[in-house]
Amino acid sequence: MSRKSEARRQVDKQLSFALYGAANRIMRMHRRFLEPLGLTFPQYLVMLELLETSPGSVGKIGVKLGIDTGTIVPLLKRMEQSGLISKKRDLLDERRVLVELTPAGQALQASVWAVADQVKSACQIRDRQADALRKELDGLARPVNPDGQVDTSS
Amino acid sequence: MSRKSEARRQVDKQLSFALYGAANRIMRMHRRFLEPLGLTFPQYLVMLELLETSPGSVGKIGVKLGIDTGTIVPLLKRMEQSGLISKKRDLLDERRVLVELTPAGQALQASVWAVADQVKSACQIRDRQADALRKELDGLARPVNPDGQVDTSS
Numbered sequence: 001m002s003r004k005s006e007a008r009r010q011v012d013k014q015l016s017f018a019l020y021g022a023a024n025r026i027m028r029m030h031r032r033f034l035e036p037l038g039l040t041f042p043q044y045l046v047m048l049e050l051l052e053t054s055p056g057s058v059g060k061i062g063v064k065l066g067i068d069t070g071t072i073v074p075l076l077k078r079m080e081q082s083g084l085i086s087k088k089r090d091l092l093d094e095r096r097v098l099v100e101l102t103p104a105g106q107a108l109q110a111s112v113w114a115v116a117d118q119v120k121s122a123c124q125i126r127d128r129q130a131d132a133l134r135k136e137l138d139g140l141a142r143p144v145n146p147d148g149q150v151d152t153s154s
Numbered sequence: 155m156s157r158k159s160e161a162r163r164q165v166d167k168q169l170s171f172a173l174y175g176a177a178n179r180i181m182r183m184h185r186r187f188l189e190p191l192g193l194t195f196p197q198y199l200v201m202l203e204l205l206e207t208s209p210g211s212v213g214k215i216g217v218k219l220g221i222d223t224g225t226i227v228p229l230l231k232r233m234e235q236s237g238l239i240s241k242k243r244d245l246l247d248e249r250r251v252l253v254e255l256t257p258a259g260q261a262l263q264a265s266v267w268a269v270a271d272q273v274k275s276a277c278q279i280r281d282r283q284a285d286a287l288r289k290e291l292d293g294l295a296r297p298v299n300p301d302g303q304v305d306t307s308s
Contacts, residue, residue, distance in 0.1 A: 045167075
């Protein structure tokens with residue numbers, strides 16, 4: 001194995017471990033605050049999103065979470081069954097499905113926002129540092145187009 | 155709601171989305187290369203780890219992946235059932251369980267390393283950038299101790 005491919009392997013290895021590890025730790029850090037609300041971590045993210053922009057399109061929420069249709073659909077279905085959200089067709093575009101918070105979902109607003117506060121306090125991270133990190137993560141693991149440009153369309 | 159807590163909420167929201175999204179994208183990016191090998195993404199990380207250090211302790215692998223005992227045990231059990239790894243007791247410390255690659259697991263070495271090469275090529279990221287990002291992720295979402303120090307013991 002050449003030195004170059006050895007180095008390439010190391011980069012993928014270390015970054016994959018760091019990213020997977022950090023995502024798991026942040027999910028675990030939220031868990032004890034989310035369990036009393038009956039929410040999983042991805043459901044919490046959907047709640048945060050809809051508390052800001054409701055109704056929201058199913059496709060857009062999936063892209064924001066970095067998950068595909070096969071994963072977002074059952075996730076939203078469970079939230080619908082819990083009575084937190086309801087689905088409706090977009091009147092402007094019949095193919096688009098929108099989701100919005102039900103009154104029961106809206107009622108969780110203060111509790112959901114309190115979770116974000118609690119986690120931020122439990123985590124040692126400064127706002128500016130978090131912002132720089134977020135920007136870098138947003139650009140990560142996006143496929144490169146044949147012309148060498150990063151694909152940010154999805 | 156105060157401005158300060160509004161800002162705190164935004165930081166947690168944006169960072170959680172960025173981290174969860176990036177982790178999902180990187181897993182999806184690996185998927186098409188891993189499926190032919192019959193490996194999931196966490197199993198791939200275990201393989202990478204054991205190709206470098208075998209045997210490895212179950213606890214240590216869990217910490218590296220950022221997952222707890224309840225998650226690492228079934229993950230390793232499935233890999234044992236697939237014939238990729240075998241378990242043994244640590245002769246120096248009977249309470250520790252070690253895992254090591256079987257000959258069948260070892261035989262996947264070239265294919266597993268090729269995946270890291272392929273993903274690195276598909277991803278537009280420079281080695282130095284990846285290294286800085288990895289360091290930042292490694293420090294993220296670690297609980298703060300009562301004395302204000304980040305807990306890196308786990």
